[in-house]
Amino acid sequence: MNESSPNPRFLNRRTMLRSMLVAAAAVPLAACSVTEDPLAKQARSGDNKNYIAGDGAVQEYLPEKRSEPIEITTETYQGTPIDLAALRGKPVVLNFWYAACAPCRIEAPHLKELSEDFGEDVPFIGVNVRDEAEASLAFERTFEIPYESVQDTDGQIQLAMTKYVPLQAVPSTLVLDREGRVRARVIGAIEKGTLKSLIDTALTEEL
Structure with a gap:
């Protein structure tokens, strides 16, 4: 093997670590999306489905x-x-x-x-x-x-x-x-x- 070629085992470890970090960072975002009330989110977006709303x-x-x-x-x-x-x-x-x-x-x-x-x-x-x-x-x-x-x-x-x-x-x-x-x-x-x-x-x- 050429000495300048990357070690495949090192690449695999680095790839695995990067994947783990990405997955960990995504967890809080997923948790937030689960707890938000979808109908309340709809109202905040101005999408007036299934109701006729006033402006307060x-x-x-x-x-x-x-x-x-x-x-x-x-x-x-x-x-x-x-x-x-x-x-x-x-x-x-x-x-x-x-x-x-x-x-x-x-x-x-x-x-x-x-x-x-x-x-x-x-x-x-x-x-x-x-x-x-x-x-x-x-x-x-x-x-x-x-x-x-x-x-x-x-x-x-x-x-x-x-x-x-x-x-x-x-x-x-x-x-x-x-x-x-x-x-x-x-x-x-x-x-x-x-x-x-x-x-x-x-x-x-x-x-």
């Missing part, structure tokens, strides 16, 4: 421009009775959502944190517009949502609220004042700071 636009209503108190009497997927009239004296947050809605997944951690921050002072209620119990409860477990949702697959609640929540505009969020009237709405995924400000105002405003 906020509208607030002066007391003299607000509707009559909202009346909803139903029960949650867990069987808990819901009567908005019994919650008068507190602001209430109503969030319209469904499990396969990509922006709903983006806003879910913010809703969780805010509902925990405000606690019993501000009840949160989800209004699920598409899902049966299994899908809804699985979503709540995945995102550790502390409040319960009511089923509105027949569209009765949405139809009664079309003045504020356009059909298929999901997610949408309403903040009711202490008298049960719609004080503010957000069409599209909420920003945590914005919704917190709306709730704070609903807690302290003079009616």
